[in-house]
Amino acid sequence: MSRGGIRGGAPLMNRAFQSWFLVRLAINFAGGVAVLQVILYLVLSRPFAGEYTDVFYALRDLSRLLRPILVVSVLAYVLLASGSTGALCVYGLHKVAGPLYRMERMIEGYMDGTPTGPVSFRHGDPLGPLADAFNGWIGKMRHDRQRWLSRMEEADRFCLLDESTCRAEMERALRDIEADLSRYR
Amino acid sequence: MKNLHRARSRRRIYYIQPRYQGMTALAFAILIAVGGTVFGWRVDRDIGETLRDVSLRGHYPMKTAYEAVRELLAWRLVALWAGVFLAGATIFLLLVRATHRGAGRAIEVFQASAGGDLSTPSRTRGLEEFARFGEQVDAARGETLELLREIREEAASLASGNSPPEEFRLRWDGLKRKIREVAP
Numbered sequence: 001m002s003r004g005g006i007r008g009g010a011p012l013m014n015r016a017f018q019s020w021f022l023v024r025l026a027i028n029f030a031g032g033v034a035v036l037q038v039i040l041y042l043v044l045s046r047p048f049a050g051e052y053t054d055v056f057y058a059l060r061d062l063s064r065l066l067r068p069i070l071v072v073s074v075l076a077y078v079l080l081a082s083g084s085t086g087a088l089c090v091y092g093l094h095k096v097a098g099p100l101y102r103m104e105r106m107i108e109g110y111m112d113g114t115p116t117g118p119v120s121f122r123h124g125d126p127l128g129p130l131a132d133a134f135n136g137w138i139g140k141m142r143h144d145r146q147r148w149l150s151r152m153e154e155a156d157r158f159c160l161l162d163e164s165t166c167r168a169e170m171e172r173a174l175r176d177i178e179a180d181l182s183r184y185r
Numbered sequence: 186m187k188n189l190h191r192a193r194s195r196r197r198i199y200y201i202q203p204r205y206q207g208m209t210a211l212a213f214a215i216l217i218a219v220g221g222t223v224f225g226w227r228v229d230r231d232i233g234e235t236l237r238d239v240s241l242r243g244h245y246p247m248k249t250a251y252e253a254v255r256e257l258l259a260w261r262l263v264a265l266w267a268g269v270f271l272a273g274a275t276i277f278l279l280l281v282r283a284t285h286r287g288a289g290r291a292i293e294v295f296q297a298s299a300g301g302d303l304s305t306p307s308r309t310r311g312l313e314e315f316a317r318f319g320e321q322v323d324a325a326r327g328e329t330l331e332l333l334r335e336i337r338e339e340a341a342s343l344a345s346g347n348s349p350p351e352e353f354r355l356r357w358d359g360l361k362r363k364i365r366e367v368a369p
Contacts, residue, residue, distance in 0.1 A: 059240035098200035133295035141368035174344035
């Protein structure tokens with residue numbers, strides 16, 4: 001089995017998708033940083049009131065109060081940026097998660113013996129090549145199955161002649177099928 | 186008109202796989218929290234120090250404390266954004282790589298299966314989601330191979346010509362039924 005890259009088919013998660021996600025990520029983080037900036041600006045931009053002593057104490061108090069202010073503003077930043085990035089992960093990566101989920105259901109159905117139709121995803125979905133490869137495998141299996149059945153039905157037709165010819169032809173068909181099946185390992 | 190209405194009202198489904206999207210979101214959240222903590226620690230230290238220095242200077246030309254720390258704060262915010270974004274981009278590119286590896290391996294396994302190799306384990310690496318999918322694919326391939334082996338053995342046994350005609354006919358029909366079970 002080859003261990004190289006994906007042979008044929010469209011690339012998974014193409015450059016356009018990667019760029020789209022990275023731009024959204026940058027915007028999300030910038031939004032979080034902007035919120036942080038606004039909070040700190042609102043806290044630090046209150047004009048000094050009073051005389052020299054008042055300004056001195058205002059600055060000293062601010063340096064003492066800075067830690068709780070920072071804790072609250074950083075918490076707001078973390079919650080906002082994490083929430084929006086979480087939403088981006090759900091929205092941006094559902095194009096991988098959805099097809100993968102469908103493929104899992106399809107494999108489960110195949111194992112249960114449910115008739116399996118060809119899998120197709122929306123145009124541009126990153127896992128399109130995976131569906132193509134699955135369809136290729138199932139298609140090949142069906143093609144082989146049809147060939148074996150046709151070979152058996154062809155042998156069945158000889159039964160209209162005489163018993164010995166029929167049996168000989170059936171045994172020949174079985175040997176052909178057996179030889180055909182030997183490639184599966 | 187009805188179709189148009191239906192098309193408009195059709196809800197788009199967004200699949201959520203906690204292990205895939207959830208873990209990615211968690212990785213980003215940890216990164217944001219770490220970035221925020223480092224930012225808070227640095228700003229607390231640097232701006233606190235600046236405000237104390239300014240208060241001791243004895244001359245206050247600024248109208249607000251923000252004027253004293255504006256530049257420092259701006260640089261810290263830019264550093265926060267750049268640091269978190271670069272680390273986030275690295276996480277995303279690693280995710281893309283892992284997805285590419287996982288899905289690429291699954292594609293190779295399907296292509297090899299079409300060529301008759303149903304026994305080599307997929308050993309899908311990368312993300313857990315794809316490893317699980319690889320195991321599922323292996324199970325499906327294993328079942329198919331088992332069925333094909335049964336068909337082959339039955340075909341070989343029948344072709345040996347030792348069965349009486351009545352039994353041969355019954356087993357012949359049974360074999361056909363079994364073949365129809367391949368890739369339903």
